[in-house]
Amino acid sequence: MGAVIDYLKDFRWLLDTLDVFLVAFIIYRIMLLIKGTRAVQMLFGLAVILSVYVGSQLTGLYTLHWILDNFLSSIILVIVVLFQEDIRRALIHVGANPFFADLSYREETAVMSELVKACVNMANKRIGALIVIERETGLKDFLEVGVEIDAKVASDLITSIFLPYSPIHDGALVIQQGRLNRAGCFLPLSQNPDISKTFGTRHRAAIGLTELVDAVAIVVSEETGKISVVVGGRITRDLDSTALTRVLKRLLEPRGSKKKAK
Structure with a gap:
C-alpha cells in the first residue's frame, strides 16, 4: 500500500x-x-x-x-x-443536446425540414420573421412577455404566426428542445454602432440577443425576402434552402451524425 x-x-x-x-x-x-x-x-x-x-x-x-x-x-x-x-x-x-434533446434522428430531420420549409416559404412571400433557437444558455429571461405555444415545429404554424394580421407577428418565435415554445417575445436590440444602417428591427434584435447568449437566430426580411442566420452577434446573409439547412445542421446537430433512426 x-x-x-x-x-x-x-x-x-x-x-x-x-x-x-x-x-x-x-x-x-x-x-x-x-x-x-x-x-x-x-x-x-x-x-x-x-x-x-x-x-x-x-x-x-x-x-x-x-x-x-x-x-x-x-x-x-x-x-x-x-x-x-x-x-x-x-x-x-448536463450531457444533453439542448435543442434536440430526446429526439430521434428521424425526428431531428423532420424538425429541421419543417423549419427550413417555413423560412423559405416566408421568404418567397416576403413575410418578415424572427426565429430564435435555444442552445446551451437558457432564454427564460427573454420569454416573460411572449405567448405560450408549446407545439411541434410545423411549417404552416410558423408561417401563420408571422402573417401581418397576426397579433404576435412582430415578436420573436422561440424554439426550445425541438418544440415551438413561445411567440411574440421581445428581444434586446444591439447597441453596436458598427451595425449596417440597412438592418431593421428584427436583424438588430437577432444580433442583440446573440451577443448575450449562444442562441441561433434566423431572420427573414420582409423587404428583400432574404434569409439570414445570426450567431454570436455575427450575421450570415442571403441563404437559400440548401445553405440554410447546412448551417443549421452544423450549429444544432453536433452529434446528429452518430444517431440512428429509431
Whole structure:
C-alpha cells in the first residue's frame, strides 16, 4: 500500500494540473449558463457583499461585519434560492443536446425540414420573421412577455404566426428542445454602432440577443425576402434552402451524425 502511495506522489503534478483544469472547466460552464440572465447581476451583487464583508473586517466595522457574517453563514441556502432556475437548467443540460434533446434522428430531420420549409416559404412571400433557437444558455429571461405555444415545429404554424394580421407577428418565435415554445417575445436590440444602417428591427434584435447568449437566430426580411442566420452577434446573409439547412445542421446537430433512426 505504501508503495502505491509513493507511486502516486510521483505523479502529483499531473493530479494538480487535472484538478485546476476541472475547476476552471466547471467555472467556465457555470458562466456560460448564466450569461445573459439576471443571475449575472445577482452574482455581481453577492461579490459586492463579499467585498464589503472583507472590508469591514479589515477596518474594524464590527457591527457591519457581524451582520454580514451571519448572512454569509447561510450563503449556500441563499445561492440555491437565488439561482434555483439556473441550477435546474444546468442539471437538465448536463450531457444533453439542448435543442434536440430526446429526439430521434428521424425526428431531428423532420424538425429541421419543417423549419427550413417555413423560412423559405416566408421568404418567397416576403413575410418578415424572427426565429430564435435555444442552445446551451437558457432564454427564460427573454420569454416573460411572449405567448405560450408549446407545439411541434410545423411549417404552416410558423408561417401563420408571422402573417401581418397576426397579433404576435412582430415578436420573436422561440424554439426550445425541438418544440415551438413561445411567440411574440421581445428581444434586446444591439447597441453596436458598427451595425449596417440597412438592418431593421428584427436583424438588430437577432444580433442583440446573440451577443448575450449562444442562441441561433434566423431572420427573414420582409423587404428583400432574404434569409439570414445570426450567431454570436455575427450575421450570415442571403441563404437559400440548401445553405440554410447546412448551417443549421452544423450549429444544432453536433452529434446528429452518430444517431440512428429509431
